[in-house]
Amino acid sequence: MNWTWFHRLGSPPHVYGLAARLTPWLAWPAALLIAYGLWGGLVLAPPDYQQGDGFRIIYVHAPSAWMSLMVYTTMAVAAAVGLIWRMKVAHAAAASCAPIGASFTFAALVTGSLWGRPMWGTFWEWDPRLTSELILLFLYLGYMGLRAGIDDLQRADRASAVLAVVGVVNVPIIHYSVTWWNSLHQAPTVMRLAKPPMPASMLVPLLAMLLGFTLLFGALLLTRLRGEVLNRERSASWIREALRA
Amino acid sequence: MKAFLSMGGYAAYLWPAYAVTFAVVALNIVWARRALEQARSQARRRLEARGEER
Numbered sequence: 001m002n003w004t005w006f007h008r009l010g011s012p013p014h015v016y017g018l019a020a021r022l023t024p025w026l027a028w029p030a031a032l033l034i035a036y037g038l039w040g041g042l043v044l045a046p047p048d049y050q051q052g053d054g055f056r057i058i059y060v061h062a063p064s065a066w067m068s069l070m071v072y073t074t075m076a077v078a079a080a081v082g083l084i085w086r087m088k089v090a091h092a093a094a095a096s097c098a099p100i101g102a103s104f105t106f107a108a109l110v111t112g113s114l115w116g117r118p119m120w121g122t123f124w125e126w127d128p129r130l131t132s133e134l135i136l137l138f139l140y141l142g143y144m145g146l147r148a149g150i151d152d153l154q155r156a157d158r159a160s161a162v163l164a165v166v167g168v169v170n171v172p173i174i175h176y177s178v179t180w181w182n183s184l185h186q187a188p189t190v191m192r193l194a195k196p197p198m199p200a201s202m203l204v205p206l207l208a209m210l211l212g213f214t215l216l217f218g219a220l221l222l223t224r225l226r227g228e229v230l231n232r233e234r235s236a237s238w239i240r241e242a243l244r245a
Numbered sequence: 246m247k248a249f250l251s252m253g254g255y256a257a258y259l260w261p262a263y264a265v266t267f268a269v270v271a272l273n274i275v276w277a278r279r280a281l282e283q284a285r286s287q288a289r290r291r292l293e294a295r296g297e298e299r
Contacts, residue, residue: 034270043249053253060266100273107269111262118258216270223277227284236295239288 012229013238015089019222019229027219033212040205048202057115059206063213064108068136069171071101071217075143076168079161088232089225091157094164095147096224100217102140109133120184128177129185132170139167153232 008014041059048055075097082090112130113123124130143160150156178185189198198206226242233239252259 047253052255054255054259056252056255057259057262060262064266064269099276103269103273107266110265114258114262114265118255216273220273220277223281227281230284230288233288236292239292243285243289243292 010085010087010089012089012233012235013241016226016229016238016242019226023219023222026215026222030212030215030219033208033215037205037209037212040201040208045202045205046199051119054115054118057111059209061108061111061115062206063209064104064111065133066210067104067213067217068101068108068133069174070214071097071104072136072140072164073168073171074217074221075101076164076171079164082157083161083165088157089229091161092228092232093221093225094161095157095228096221098140098144098147100220100224102137102144104213105133105137105140109137116184125184127184128181129174129183132174132177136170136174139163139170143167 037059041056045056047053075094078090078094078097081087082094109130112133116125117123143163146163147156147160150159175188177183178187230239230242233242250256250260
């Protein structure tokens with residue numbers, strides 16, 4: 001197998017330029033998919049037979065919750081790569097993930113709470129799914145706090161990477177919490193292989209939102225990554241080159 | 246239009262959920278761009294500081 005692409009990902013100037021070129025290719029499809037998802041979810045999809053129009057909260061809640069887990073997993077993998085191969089760019093990617101993931105975890109908790117009130121009769125319950133998702137928010141905040149508390153960027157990278165990698169055990173706990181414990185939260189409706197969970201008119205806008213948010217994450221990550229890569233760079237010649245771009 | 250906005254009686258929960266999510270989306274775009282701009286201006290200052298040493 002040819003590993004040059006991987007080695008080139010370790011080269012800051014290559015990554016900086018590649019990230020800049022790729023960003024619009026992720027951002028515009030994301031905007032289109034989210035616009036379609038909103039239209040499809042709010043207008044085209046029929047009301048749910050049990051939850052009426054209230055079920056439409058799924059079109060913002062599920063993508064936010066998906067982001068909270070997917071971004072954390074990305075962050076933990078990047079942190080692990082940074083620790084193992086001492087790769088600056090990987091640490092820069094992990095650091096870029098945290099504020100994005102934290103904010104969408106917050107959105108998942110708030111939208112879930114607003115959905116829970118009319119359907120379960122409560123904004124909050126110390127339920128396994130809700131509690132483990134709240135712990136995820138604290139993991140993100142702890143990661144960011146730890147980084148903010150260490151002045152030396154290299155030491156901040158290594159210390160926070162250990163926290164990110166250890167914290168990843170929470171991701172499967174969140175995902176399987178509704179199966180392992182008796183939870184208020186419903187079981188997964190999309191991430192399962194059995195019979196179609198909902199009619200296509202409901203499902204397609206949801207998939208568009210999930211994909212749209214994922215591409216949005218890609219665009220946000222690449223934008224932040226460029227900044228984080230610049231922060232770690234001491235070589236004057238390529239900084240000059242990057243600033244010209 | 247009125248029926249759409251009332252969302253079958255769920256408006257009080259549904260619209261705030263959408264508002265919070267898209268506020269988070271908008272803030273993320275602003276924050277990411279600002280973080281990049283800050284890194285670029287800091288890098289520029291580092292370069293200028295080094296230029297003066299020479």
